[in-house]
Amino acid sequence: MKILVINSGSSSIKYQVLDMESESVLASGLVERIGEPVGNLVTKFHPDTDQENKVTREQRIADHKQGMLAAISLLTDSEVGVIEDASEIGAVGHRVVHGGEDFHEPTVITPEVLEAITANIPLAPLHNPANLDGITVAMDIFADVKQVAVFDTAFHQTMPERAYMYALPYAYYAEDRIRRYGFHGTSHKFIAAETAKLLRKPLAECNLITVHLGNGCSMTAIENGQSVDTSLGMTPLEGLVMGTRSGDVDPAIHTFLHRNKGMDIEEIDAVLNKESGLKGLCGMNDMRDIHDAIAEGNKQAKIALDVQTYRNKKYIGAYMAVLGRVDAIVFTAGIGENDPKVRELSLQGMEVFGIQLDLEANAQRVKQPTCISSKESTIPVFVIPTNEELAIARETLQVVQG
Ligand code: ADP
Numbered sequence: 001m002k003i004l005v006i007n008s009g010s011s012s013i014k015y016q017v018l019d020m021e022s023e024s025v026l027a028s029g030l031v032e033r034i035g036e037p038v039g040n041l042v043t044k045f046h047p048d049t050d051q052e053n054k055v056t057r058e059q060r061i062a063d064h065k066q067g068m069l070a071a072i073s074l075l076t077d078s079e080v081g082v083i084e085d086a087s088e089i090g091a092v093g094h095r096v097v098h099g100g101e102d103f104h105e106p107t108v109i110t111p112e113v114l115e116a117i118t119a120n121i122p123l124a125p126l127h128n129p130a131n132l133d134g135i136t137v138a139m140d141i142f143a144d145v146k147q148v149a150v151f152d153t154a155f156h157q158t159m160p161e162r163a164y165m166y167a168l169p170y171a172y173y174a175e176d177r178i179r180r181y182g183f184h185g186t187s188h189k190f191i192a193a194e195t196a197k198l199l200r201k202p203l204a205e206c207n208l209i210t211v212h213l214g215n216g217c218s219m220t221a222i223e224n225g226q227s228v229d230t231s232l233g234m235t236p237l238e239g240l241v242m243g244t245r246s247g248d249v250d251p252a253i254h255t256f257l258h259r260n261k262g263m264d265i266e267e268i269d270a271v272l273n274k275e276s277g278l279k280g281l282c283g284m285n286d287m288r289d290i291h292d293a294i295a296e297g298n299k300q301a302k303i304a305l306d307v308q309t310y311r312n313k314k315y316i317g318a319y320m321a322v323l324g325r326v327d328a329i330v331f332t333a334g335i336g337e338n339d340p341k342v343r344e345l346s347l348q349g350m351e352v353f354g355i356q357l358d359l360e361a362n363a364q365r366v367k368q369p370t371c372i373s374s375k376e377s378t379i380p381v382f383v384i385p386t387n388e389e390l391a392i393a394r395e396t397l398q399v400v401q402g
Contacts, residue, residue, distance in 0.1 A: 001021075001397060001400075002018070002020070002026070002083065002088055002090055003093055003396050003397060004016070004017050004089045004091075004092045004093070004138075005093045005095070006092060006093070006094050006095070006135075006138055007134075007389075008131055008133055008135070008137075009130050010130040011032065011034045011035060011036070012030060012034060013030070013031045013034070013068060013071070014030050015027075015029050015030075015031075016389040016393070017083065017089070018393045023393075023394075025046075025047055025048070025390075026045070027045050027074075028043070028047045028389075029044065029074070030042050031068070031070065033061070034063060035061070036060075038058050039059060039061030039067070040057075040058055041055075041058075041061070041067075041070055042054065043071065043075070045081075045082055046082070055074060055080055057074070065140065068137045072086050072141065086141065087144075091145055091146045091147070091148060091396050091397065091400045092138045092142055092396070093106075093147075093150055093392040093393055093395065094131060094138070094148065094149050094150065094392075095388070096131045096135075096150065096151050096152070097131060097153070097183065098117075098123045098127060098151070099120065099149070099154050100120040100153070100181070101157070101179075102119075102120065103151045103153070103157070104154055104157040104158075105154055106150040106399050107148065107149050107151075108147070108400070109139070109147040109149050113149060117132060117135075118132065122176075123177070123235075135147060135149070146399075148395070150186055150391075150392045150396065151186075152183040152184060152186060153182060154185055154186075155185030155186065155189040156181060156182030156185050156220070156227045157227075158226040159180070159227055159230065160228060163180065164181070165179055166180065166234075179234060180230075180232075181232075181233070182227065182230035182231075184212045184220075184230075184232065185230075186391045186392060186395070187210075187212050187333065187386045187391065188210045188218070188220040188227065188230070189391065190388070190390070190391035191212070191332050192206065192208055192330075195210075195330050198369055198371075198382060199328060201327070203225040204224055204225040205224060206222065206327050206328070207222065207224065207323045207325050208220075208221075208222040208326070208328050208330060209221060209222070209316055209320070209326060209330070210222060211312065211316070211329065211331045211332065211336055211346070212332050212386065213240070213312070213331065213334070213335035214243075214335060214336070215242065215243040215244075215285070216232075216236055216243070217231075217239070217241065217243075217247070217333075217335075218230060218239060218240060220319075221319035221322045221323050223323055229319065229322050231247075231315055237272060241277050241278065242278070243285035244273065244275065244276060244277045244278070244279045244285050245272065245273055245276060245277045246280065247277065247311060254268050257271075278290060281300060281303055281304035281307060282298065282300035282304040283300070284301065287334075287335050287339055290304055291341065305341070305345070309345035310345075312342075312346035313345075313346050313349075313350070316329065316350070317350075320353060328379065329347070329379060329380075329381045329382070330381070330383070330384050331343050331382070331383050333386055336383065337385050338365070340363045343372065343383070344359070344362060355373070355379050356377040357373055357377070357381060358377075361373075368385075369382060369384040369385070370383045370384075
């Protein structure tokens with residue numbers, strides 16, 4: 001079966017077409033600047049193979065529907081296309097950011113599901129409306145095909161109350177569902193399944209710490225294959241130090257900024273989400289630039305690296321305490337997969353807990369799942385590339401095949 005995976009943002013649509021027999025990517029594309037005077041369409045056919053063929057088009061794309069139709073016209077193009085007709089798509093999988101407490105697993109989209117995603121908009125005001133745009137358009141274009149919603153939050157719905165409740169007035173939870181939800185669930189679940197394969201153990205018997213370090217960063221404690229704690233909270237702002245997001249801060253800083261600097265709540269929100277994290281500390285949010293700057297003696301860049309990796313270490317320690325037995329620690333995503341220094345610093349000094357890297361293995365650049373711990377390490381450490389599109393496609397296939 002061929003599956004179309006859609007990740008719809010407010011002014012962009014990312015998509016992939018996968019052939020699920022071989023799990024190969026037939027095409028991978030991005031429609032961006034939707035609604036602007038000139039939009040941009042980039043499609044890679046047979047990406048990362050000898051036959052890779054990149055096609056770029058600039059044209060006005062009025063809305064998400066036009067964007068999707070433009071993408072389909074490329075996918076079905078008689079010269080470069082990879083499908084003859086839109087009807088070749090057997091199912092559509094949608095990334096949906098917030099499923100609130102309603103969704104514990106991927107779900108076939110029905111009018112009730114659409115209502116529930118809409119009801120969760122207050123929890124993800126930027127993401128859920130954009131995801132809904134993508135779903136509405138795909139339901140229109142692929143009317144006869146099952147559409148599946150795969151939620152970023154679903155994997156973490158197994159967290160116990162003690163992990164998901166904030167110590168706030170209980171009514172906030174009871175009335176407004178203010179609690180921790182966690183995100184990146186599709187990635188953590190995918191990585192957990194891949195790790196179980198490496199450990200040659202059923203996932204249901206694995207205790208893991210999965211560390212997703214990209215622009216957004218999160219860590220999950222997985223007990224017997226289920227998420228029991230995760231670092232992102234009610235929104236994707238809590239926890240680790242991210243590219244531009246602060247992660248954990250004293251909540252009284254908000255009051256301080258308001259009282260002493262006259263900032264209103266919108267400004268404070270923007271600073272915490274867009275001007276903090278690595279960028280706030282040193283003006284750069286790409287770890288590659290930060291390493292270059294450190295090499296040139298930039299002190300703030302060094303502080304940014306230290307603050308991020310120290311926070312990582314604190315969370316790893318906390319999740320070891322949560323789990324007791326840990327079968328593996330796994331790094332993934334842009335920084336987690338590519339940055340040996342961040343991995344090294346995040347685990348530095350943890351030999352006493354049975355964690356010891358093989359610095360040579362850690363320094364190697366590989367695209368495959370790799371063990372980077374030494375033979376003496378009682379807890380193996382892996383690097384495993386995440387693949388959220390493949391994860392969504394697998395989940396979609398599972399749902400449509402019942
Ligand atoms: P997103 O959260 O947007 O999916 P990614 O997982 O693609 O992000 O991660 C993007 C980040 O990964 C970049 O901002 C950069 O900091 C980091 N990154 C990518 N490649 C490297 C590399 N070779 N070395 C260090 N960091 C890298």
